[in-house]
Amino acid sequence: MDPTYRLYGSPGWGSTIVEATLTLMGEPYARVDLKEGVFAHEDERLTRVNPLAQVPALVLPSGELLTESAAILLWLTEQHAEAGLAPLPGDPARAQFLRWMAYIPGQIYPMYWVRDIPSRLAEGEAAEQVILARTAERIADCWRMMDQQVSPGRYILGDRLSVLDLYVTVVSRWTPRRRRFYAVAPKMAEVVRRVDAEPRLAGLWAERFPFDDGWEG
Incomplete structure (x- = not known):
């Protein structure tokens, strides 16, 4: 099992939000950047893991794939609650x-x-x-x-x-x-x-x- 997150994205795209989150959490991750000069749906490395050809796409340490930016952020804040990057259930916010x-x-x-x-x-x-x-x-x-x-x-x-x-x-x-x-x-x-x-x-x-x-x- 690879203990590191693997994030598909590109500089300045929605994957940057996930990178910022992982950075603040102190969690290591590997990047797979889209090829320059092609649309996301033309990059077979992305379409193999996410047929929608959208980023971010995050491969978890378990090997499971997680897509949709909000889902990724919510999952990360639950898994790493000690980072304090989200009000948890029971919090008035x-x-x-x-x-x-x-x-x-x-x-x-x-x-x-x-x-x-x-x-x-x-x-x-x-x-x-x-x-x-x-x-x-x-x-x-x-x-x-x-x-x-x-x-x-x-x-x-x-x-x-x-x-x-x-x-x-x-x-x-x-x-x-x-x-x-x-x-x-x-x-x-x-x-x-x-x-x-x-x-x-x-x-x-x-x-x-x-x-x-x-x-x-």
Whole structure:
């Protein structure tokens, strides 16, 4: 039995959230990055383990496969509860934690499946441009609605960092980018800036999702 997690992903993609989680937990993992210049469904190493051709895909030390970002994060926080990266059952913050952990992959994440290859749902460049514009607006609206309903402390659920903060921090860097996120989600803006500056994640961000010039959009 291989005692190390094996994570399929790519720099800056959803797998970065899982990498940040494993880093904070101090858990070793091996990376299998997608081939450069090809779509996920064209990388046979990924499709062999996940026919949906989506990342992240995490092979557990037992050899079992776990997919879906929220499921991976919830499973990791239960298996490594000592890391304190999630309110556990019985914690008053648990209900809102589960709510928002389901909200991001339910309402926001699917927009990127459309945006990555808009021809999946549209025919012709003009139609594709409409989809790109409308999905960007939908993402911004979802962040706005979430921001209106949370009452952050240092972090979204209070004063304790959780995988929810990591989830929002990474996904908010995608389209329509951080400047738009700051404008529509001002309460969460300070949270993601704090996670950006988390010393324990400095090396990971530099390697896997660097703050290059113009990164905020």
